[in-house]
Amino acid sequence: MSKVLYIKANAKKEGESRTFKISDSFIEEYKKLNPQDEIITLDLYEEGIEFLPKGELGELHTPKEGTGKDHPILKYAYQFLEADKYVIAEPFWNLSIPSILKAYIDYITVTGITFKYTASGAVGLCTGKKVVNITSRGGDYTSEPAASYEMGDRYLRTILGFLGITDFTTISADGLDIIGNDVNAIVGKTIEKAKEKAKNF
Numbered sequence: 001m002s003k004v005l006y007i008k009a010n011a012k013k014e015g016e017s018r019t020f021k022i023s024d025s026f027i028e029e030y031k032k033l034n035p036q037d038e039i040i041t042l043d044l045y046e047e048g049i050e051f052l053p054k055g056e057l058g059e060l061h062t063p064k065e066g067t068g069k070d071h072p073i074l075k076y077a078y079q080f081l082e083a084d085k086y087v088i089a090e091p092f093w094n095l096s097i098p099s100i101l102k103a104y105i106d107y108i109t110v111t112g113i114t115f116k117y118t119a120s121g122a123v124g125l126c127t128g129k130k131v132v133n134i135t136s137r138g139g140d141y142t143s144e145p146a147a148s149y150e151m152g153d154r155y156l157r158t159i160l161g162f163l164g165i166t167d168f169t170t171i172s173a174d175g176l177d178i179i180g181n182d183v184n185a186i187v188g189k190t191i192e193k194a195k196e197k198a199k200n201f
């Protein structure tokens with residue numbers, strides 16, 4: 001049985017996010033195929049994720065062994081470590097990820113929990129896990145020169161690689177705000193891709 005952490009980051013009202021239409025379809029399909037798995041949904045806005053608090057960084061970055069599972073911030077790093085698979089869903093904002101998702105990354109990137117320092121540098125402790133990142137974008141960043149401006153999915157791939165997760169798949173719906181594009185068709189096609197991926201995730 002796998003533990004799947006479904007991380008959602010969007011300020012839009014319930015039912016309005018194109019990104020979540022795709023990611024929810026992925027989850028639905030995944031549940032059908034893997035009814036025994038546990039899926040934990042973490043909506044970052046509902047959780048009220050904030051910036052790291054001033055003055056507490058020392059304590060946060062040297063957690064004492066075995067403690068912190070009930071700490072309001074460290075609990076997220078332990079929860080992240082305990083999952084086997086991650087589904088991340090976020091829209092593309094200002095060439096990157098929504099800042100609440102960056103704040104969450106600051107919560108879970110903790111020395112001694114999700115990575116550690118060794119004599120030869122930092123080593124990720126989240127090995128053997130996999131991620132699917134589901135996003136949608138107003139413009140089309142699938143080819144150059146726009147692809148170089150894409151710093152959201154690329155950032156997630158890099159930071160999660162730092163934590164030891166190298167199995168990273170991206171599913172994106174691009175060009176959703178380009179006038180004349182058939183948005184329903186693009187979203188529909190991306191939902192099909194997401195359902196296909198759910199079969200071997």
Ligand SMILES: Cc1cc2nc3c(=O)[nH]c(=O)nc-3n(C[C@H](O)[C@H](O)[C@H](O)COP(=O)(O)O)c2cc1C
Pocket residue numbers: 010012016017018019020090091092093094095096136137138139140176177
């Ligand atoms: C705050 C904000 C910033 C955005 N920045 C970009 C951007 O830099 N590039 C882009 O192509 N689209 C940008 N968009 C458009 C969204 O990526 C696009 O509409 C996306 O499909 C929204 O997904 P959603 O329906 O799940 O919210 C931005 C939208 C918002 C609300």
